[in-house]
Amino acid sequence: MIRSMTAFASGERSTPWGTLSCELRSVNHRFLEIGTRLPEELRALEPAMRERLSARISRGKLELGMRLRVPEGGDALRVDPAMVDQLAGIARELQSRFPTMQIGFTDLLGFPGVLGARAGDPAALQAEAMSLLDAVLGEFVASREREGKNLAAVISERVDGIARIATEVRTLVPEIRVALRQKLQARLADLAQPVDPGRFEQELVIGLQKLDVDEELDRLDSHVVEVRRVLTQREPVGRRLDFLLQEFNREANTLGSKSVDARTSAASVELKVLIDQIREQINNIE
The missing domain is CATH 1.10.287 (Helix Hairpins)
Known part of the structure; x- marks a missing residue:
């Protein structure tokens, strides 16, 4: 299941030293970037907390905040x-x-370190903090997965659209080839001078070669199959999907450049619209 890079989770618990609270939030980022805001009593835990987060999160800009609210009284x-x-x-x-x-x-x-919560057992407080982080991190990852499920549904819908367009273009190509031959014959018939049949065939072959988009359509179908497979993976797939999106765009551009018919030109434009819509979603995938 893919994961979104945007999520939020929080939690708190009562301890002998006060109320310990934790917040974890993230937004889109090309790599993993972790920022922390910890009370003085827990600063020694920062390396361990970063390691705990990086073990379960691979991409996104994360902000971890912890607070220790001590009870009133001297x-x-x-x-x-x-x-x-x-x-x-x-x-x-x-x-x-x-x-x-x-x-x-x-x-x-x-001044940092002068005043703090009275903690007779720092190790016990740190253990509580790590336990709370684990609980919040579990909910945070689950939130990412729920949002990722929604993103996968949107992407799948757009990929189905790409597959449909590729099928439609494949159906149109034979019809366009026949129309191209008829159009060329009509133009030659209007000429005052007779045309060498060999020249006619040469011009027809050139036009048909330009219309040859079978390879592009085959690659589109292959990319569609790969995206559907990738969407079922458990590991982070954002970079893989981004690469496939570049391949989709390359085939759509080639299809447009080879077009000799308004219908295939429109198909190329529609493909680019779907690709841009997919890109908006992939930018948020871990």
């Missing part, structure tokens, strides 16, 4: 004495150079 907060002592030492060293320097209490508390 016991819920702690000040890191070592951090405060370190900042005090730096302030004393700079005081001679900046005698008017003043440090506000709220500025001090806002």
Whole structure:
């Protein structure tokens, strides 16, 4: 099942240290790009969280956000004495150079690492955070798959349209060949001077060669079969579909350049419309 690159999932749970919440969202991106917003207590987990995400997501611009809302009351907060002592030492060293320097209490508390939630067991808090991430990630992937199912249905509908047009053009070609012969004969009949039959056949062969689109139609049919197969795969297929779309476009352009009939020209245009509609969907596929 294909997956969309656009999704959102969130969750939260109560812990002895406060309410832990997690949000995961993503949008289209050519590669995998992960951004994180973590509280100070969980910053050490960033490499592990990135690894967990990249193990299940291959493309998209992801934003992972986690918050720890501590309960009200003084016991819920702690000040890191070592951090405060370190900042005090730096302030004393700079005081001679900046005698008017003043440090506000709220500025001090806002410095990363000074103030945080009281956590007697950091390992337990980190385990809760990873467990919550796993739960949210599971829903996130499921959301991507649900949206991917919708995208696959739209793509399949457009691919069916391409197959229908290829069949119609294949049916029209013999009729167009007959019409081409009749048109050439009518033009030659209007000429005052008789025309060498060999020259007539030569002109007819040139016109029929230009109309020879059997290879293009065969390749369109082959690409249709491949897209239908790819849409059933479990692994990421966005890049593969993008390549097939380029092949579709190449055959549609060639069909248009070889056209000697308004109906095949219209078919080429209709093919390009369907291809553009497929491209809009593929841009959102992992």
